[in-house]
Amino acid sequence: MIGQPSSESLITNLQSPITNMPINYYLYLSAILFVMGAFGVMYRRTAIVKFMCIELMLNAVNLLLVAFSTVWGQTQAQVFVFFIMAVAAAEVAVGLAILMMIYRNLKSTDDSILSKMKW
Amino acid sequence: MPITEILFWVLSTVAVLGAMAVIATKNAVHSALFLIITFFAIAGHYFLLNAHFLAAVHIIVYAGAIMVLFLYAVMMLNLGKDAESSKKTLFKFAAAISAGLLLLALTAALQQNEIQQTLTTNTEIGTVENLGTSLFNDFLLPFEISALLFLSAMVGAVLLSKKNLQ
Numbered sequence: 001m002i003g004q005p006s007s008e009s010l011i012t013n014l015q016s017p018i019t020n021m022p023i024n025y026y027l028y029l030s031a032i033l034f035v036m037g038a039f040g041v042m043y044r045r046t047a048i049v050k051f052m053c054i055e056l057m058l059n060a061v062n063l064l065l066v067a068f069s070t071v072w073g074q075t076q077a078q079v080f081v082f083f084i085m086a087v088a089a090a091e092v093a094v095g096l097a098i099l100m101m102i103y104r105n106l107k108s109t110d111d112s113i114l115s116k117m118k119w
Numbered sequence: 120m121p122i123t124e125i126l127f128w129v130l131s132t133v134a135v136l137g138a139m140a141v142i143a144t145k146n147a148v149h150s151a152l153f154l155i156i157t158f159f160a161i162a163g164h165y166f167l168l169n170a171h172f173l174a175a176v177h178i179i180v181y182a183g184a185i186m187v188l189f190l191y192a193v194m195m196l197n198l199g200k201d202a203e204s205s206k207k208t209l210f211k212f213a214a215a216i217s218a219g220l221l222l223l224a225l226t227a228a229l230q231q232n233e234i235q236q237t238l239t240t241n242t243e244i245g246t247v248e249n250l251g252t253s254l255f256n257d258f259l260l261p262f263e264i265s266a267l268l269f270l271s272a273m274v275g276a277v278l279l280s281k282k283n284l285q
Contacts, residue, residue, distance in 0.1 A: 029131050031225040033138055039218035040142040048193055049147055052154050056138055059161050070168045075244050075253040078173055085180050086265045090272035092185050096192045097279035103196050
């Protein structure tokens with residue numbers, strides 16, 4: 001097998017983490033993604049796109065949790081990301097069902113129509 | 120520049136640009152597709168951080184399940200082009216200013232942090248074995264409760280989307 005990397009070096013290449021990347025970069029990336037999600041929730045009118053932006057915010061937090069779990073070598077943060085994913089999946093299922101019901105009754109999911117829902 | 124650093128910047132750029140496109144496009148279907156691109160970039164970040172199993176789960180759950188649900192909902196609600204009414208300019212400015220203030224506050228808070236640590240070389244924390252051990256030992260009760268959560272979410276979704284409740 002000439003010209004092919006040995007399986008040992010291939011495995012170490014696959015498993016090599018970002019050793020020289022400061023955690024601050026991940027902090028700023030997550031902050032930017034979170035703020036863009038928050039901006040989308042405020043900016044867009046369609047309720048379903050607002051949902052997508054909420055997913056974006058959840059993902060920013062997930063990314064930060066995984067980065068911190070890699071920094072401190074702890075597994076717990078990654079288990080927490082599992083639970084966040086589970087809650088996000090349940091939330092989307094129920095939220096989209098609510099949106100379907102609203103659309104069936106009002107024929108729109110625009111939040112200017114939904115503003116009649118205020119207390 | 121090592122390859123992982125280049126990958127970090129490429130994936131970050133793709134994620135941020137995808138997130139921008141989610142907000143900027145008028146079409147809700149395009150928003151969902153751009154969000155899938157962002158999710159794949161974030162999954163790439165998980166690979167870089169040695170969370171291989173989590174990256175796979177992320178792609179399966181988000182790009183596989185949640186975004187398919189979103190796309191079905193968008194198509195069933197018929198939210199194609201020009202479904203969105205134009206917002207008042209005042210509201211757009213208010214949204215931009217408050218998002219900018221949030222970014223300012225976050226970066227100001229993050230600048231003072233004391234964490235100068237770089238990432239560890241421990242590659243074992245993201246393996247299926249370690250995650251499973253932690254999940255079924257330390258987090259067994261939350262795991263079971265999340266099963267209840269899924270059951271109630273399923274019942275709620277079916278109940279809400281039924282046409283005639285009586």
